[in-house]
Amino acid sequence: MATLGIHKDFLMEFARLEKPVQKRVQETFDKFEEHRHAGLHLEKLENPRDPRIRTIRINKFMRGVVLAPESGDSFLLLKVMPHDDAIAWALKHRATVNSATQGIELRNDVALERATAGVRQLAAEGDRRLFKKVGDKDLVRLGIDADLLPLVRHLTDEAHLDALQKILPEQQYDVLAGLAAGMTPEDVWREVVAVQLEHASPSASQEVNVVPGGDLSPSPAAPDDLSAAMARSQGRIALVTGPDELMEILERPFDAWRIFLHPSQQRVAYRPSYKGPARVVGGPGTGKTVVALHRALHLARQLPAGATDESILLTTYTRDLAADLRRSLELLIPDPALRAKIRVVNVDALAHQLVREDRGAPLALVTDHKEIIARWARIARRTGIDFTDVFLDQEWRQVVLAQDLRTPEAYLKASRTGRGTALGPLKRAQIWRAVEAFTKELVLAQEWTFLQVCAEAARLLDTKGGERPYRHVVIDEAQDLHPAQWRLLRALVAPGPDDLFIAGDPYQRIYGNKVSLRSLGIPVTGRSTRLRINYRTTQEILAWSTALLTGETVDDMDEGTESLNGYRSAFHGAAPRTSGAEDKLAELAGLVDQVRDWTRAGIAPQEIGIAVRYTQLGKEIRQALEQSGMPAVVLGGGSAAGDGIRIGTMHRMKGLEFRCVAVAGVKDGTVPLRNAVTAEETDAQQHSEDLLGELSLLFVACTRAREALRVSWHGKPSPFLAAVPTE
Template identity: 80%
Template sequence: MATLGIHKDFLMEFARLEKPVQKRVREVFDKFQEHRHAGLHLEKIEKARDPRIRTIRITQFMRGVVLAPESGDSFLLLKVMPHDDAIAWAVKHRATVNSATQGIELRNDVALERATAGVRALDPTDSGPLFARVSDKDLTRLGIDTDLLPLVRHLSDETHLDALHKILPEQQYDVLAGLAAGMEPEDVWREVVLVQLEQVSPHVSQQVTVVPGSDQSVRPVAEDDLSAAMARSQGRIALVSGPAEFMEILARPFEAWRVFLHPSQRKVAYRPSYKGPARVIGGPGTGKTVVALHRALHLAQQLPADAPDESILLTTFTRDLATDLRGSLELLIPDDQLRAKVRVGNVDALANQIVREDHGAPLSIVTRQKEISARWDAIAQRLGIDFTDVFLDQEWRHVVLAQNLRSPEAYLKASRSGRGTALGPLKRAQVWRAVEAFTQELRRTGEWTFLQVCAEAARLLEEGGDERPYRHVVIDEAQDLHPAQWRLLRALVVPGPDDLFIAGDTHQRIYGNKVSLRSLGISVTGRSTRLRINYRTSQEILAWSTALLTGERIDDMDGGDESLTGYRSAFHGAPPQTSGADSKSDELGGLVEQIQEWNRVGVSPHEMGVAVRYIQLGKDVAYALERAGVPATVLGGTPGTGDGVRIGTMHRMKGLEFRCMAVVGVNDGVLPMHSAVTAEDVDPQQHQADLLGELSLLFVACTRAREALRVSWHGRPSPFLGTVVTAVDNRDRVKRPGPR
């Protein structure tokens, strides 16, 4: 059988083709799997820079582009494009081997020659050359082609580098982008180059050794090592093992690409073993969830043959996120028997099951915050203590439950770090009386809160001896978990190698739960990896969204601060658009126009998302769209048309992504939402924490976008937009371009 590789550009372009053309692509390239590729009429291109790049007819108007050596049995599917575009692309490009990673690269030689001539004509800037601090020796060691050094040396700022993004070999652009972001050459070697080298498959006979500073020139891909070079290009090229896998990938190309891994991600996911808890962190779109999914697959593959089903737990914060994880796992692990080794579920549901089985009866859970607040208020009045319901509830959750305090003596000695109102011994005694009254009332009525259930489940497991339910636990969206939930997760698995694998980003913390992993006996020292490249969101959207958090201090869940330094996107696109309106109806009218425009330029309704702060506004959006003939689906609400625009609260949008994203109703008084923010006179520190949670919620919503983002409001805009919107009435100059 021929060795067949699929380049990611091919896959993404295939996803946007019309259905009849997709069917024809499947028919044509399926022949590769049956050794009938010799009759596929791979056509040579006149005056091509690389004679091995051929085209193949798909339809009268569409052609595929293939790297096809004269001999050998390895092929690489590169592009699928309209006829003239395919010919033009094939003429200009050449396939080479990166001097550092030995993986395949595609060079646009014509564009690179023009760019070299163009930058030499640029006037020098006051800041000097962009890479003045990096030697030629380091550049070549990192895989920069020697013939590109003159081009690199003439770049004076990052905008010049960004302009070359589409024509530079992708691996080399990643190297230069890392250096331009301030990373040292050794950091780039470790995070960009070395991770690629470590992905060389065991069956590849040629091992790569790069001598630091060696002068390695551009080398074409040899006919006899194309298969090995493709194997070294994981994250950019997918190797297809058979007809079934080929058809599965083409059946769901967008979804399939989401579970492919960049080398920096693969290094984390497929490390043979960690000696203890391990963690992966990174901003939105860096692939943390994908890494967690692949880690679950790797652990399942390493289980002994007699391991029972559900030996591994893949868990997250909410039921909706668990549902999304389950769907992705089905795509990643089509084998039912192997997938059965992994249980997917949210933490609260698991805790409920453990306690319910111990008690032998269903649990009555109090879920409405209004009901909980009313109970605290009634208790405060009955006891005659001068504390608000909000303060008492937060003290109970953030101090008592967070530290698992079970006596007034323990509470008297407990740290209240992060709580802004100081409490002396007398005040603490009053608070403890209220806590006891609250918990006694719940016991009397046979009711629980979710956090109480988690605490009880952890106690049952800890007192149950050495037997634990799982061999490995993989945790996604870790930043939103409460300490009581963390104690449960710690109790689910025996401490040891590969016990806990944690993925999260504290910039996306939207539920206000802060935790120190170290204080809970979860040490990730020496086993923590940061991902820096965003594969979902364009650089323009990323920069705009990141500016929302400028100046905010974000903890890293381990006693330090988290930073987005060096965080960057893998691609460019249109800048975000902002739009204000005088009324809600005017804002919704502008939204409908934008949705219709995105649809006219080829974006399907289900590829668009609309985020709102509260569900009623989402229903209003759905009504406006449906009146205009646009199908809409409110997530978590009454189901609409399955292929409609996805509308959901900002909380519900967590973990999702869309080609085009609209964030609606970003008004003063809505973001931040008054009811979600503790009054400053009640607890100034909690007030600031709540404001940061609301700001992070907006950040999460905006970073769901892949290609286009529109943020709108009516009346006065949210104060959060002050750093990114220069004037309220900029709506008069806003244009609404489609995605790139």
């Protein structure tokens, strides 16, 4: 039977075609199963680098490029381009097998030959060599082939390597980028090569007849080399099982994340089973949400026959993020029956539902933080206690609720790690009285805060004799959850294989909730994986944004510290721009000009995001844009509808992404926001934590940008910008 593979470049180009042309492409390939190659009218080229690369007519102007060996029935869709470009591409390229991963690689032989000559010349000017410390043996073991060794040996610096990204075979580039970023050959083996080998099915690796670094070699022993090699090219080539699947893929070409998981993502998401809670971490845009979605799909497929709907919970921090997950799940799992096995809801809403059902009536919730602080202020006055409202609120959330302390004795003995002010027994007794007064007021008014609701929901589940509502729980944006929310999550599912799957990035913690997962009965040691390739942001934006965090130490939610080492982006673009103005009017005028330039360059308004620290500034920006004839919306609760440039607080930007992002008002006093940071004299440790939270917010906002980032301020710039180059 014919096997069809789709290269991800093919899908990307297909996505940009006009509808009628897309239709023609579909018609060309939809009967692929019935056709042997001859039936597809594949045309040979004159003097090609690789005779197996052929082209196929789509219409008068467009051609497809296909890899189709004479023997066997497999073919691979490589490109779809205007006629002349397709022919030129097909003539220059050759398909080979990577000697380490045994996956397919495509190389532009002509450009590589030219680059080798150019690099030799440049290298002659000095003796700097990028890979001086890596021996040939290691390079070869990692799949760098003999043809490329001279080029690699002459590279002088990373910029040099980056410039060759487009023409180097992709896996060999990944290996070199890893080594250039300071990874050891062993690390690179594990993260680039081994993941790919692991994924290859054992039967595929037996079938293949590989000439390392060389051609896919047809031989009687391996009649279908190409399908075996395609199977070993996870993340770049998707194998299509039939015409329906082909049509389904071509229906939504923009959502490549549904089918081209990187091997490192695939390995985590589709591991048959974890013995207990498992976790995936990674910098912004590394695909943690994508992995969480695929894990939910995997778990749904593994459910025993007869498992009830909503056996799996997919959850996250806020309602908006849950709505995004729901939308993505619809794309990933078109089958409504399978999708029904997964419930998507944010933690607080779920807690509310559980408690409401138990009580038989909705709860009155106090959600306004200002209101909560005002109550603490009243209680501090009434009890004559010498602590500020903010301190009391933090003590309640970060010690009392975090450790689920229910008696004065428990509070007296409690460890207060993470809080900066030491408290003797007398002070603790005073604070406990204030806590009692605060909770009593709530009880009398029959009111709840969300964290109390979570604690109550966990208690209800724990007292229900071990009855757990879910078989599996998958959690996204885990870094923001409070211990009371974790206790609920723990109580939702019985401890055991595949109970909890956790995705998060501690560098993006923006709600000040710190946890130790092991202390909450969620041991992830030995089941924690890190993703390193950023799929969203250019290397330039990523490097600039990461530099904001220079010198910061961030905990990893498991009593260790987190690191951003080795993160890199799959693509490049312009450096971020910065702009300081004299006053607000001038800053807004500059911002409006920038947005106009973006829209004139063809960026759709909804692909432009503007992040601000507080909503009022967002409203002023909307007004300025609208006065200049550019519609804009300020994102609120729920999702934004309609067209227009998206403006949102940095908090609201979490989970979103845009082609172009402007972060505005990044000035002293606003970023960090003065009244969001505990005074140093109130609590020095909390002061540093709050500053880190504000810095993470800026980091989150900047890393929402896919192609362009602009950061602006007026007056004195934010002190955070001292860590990065500004114009």
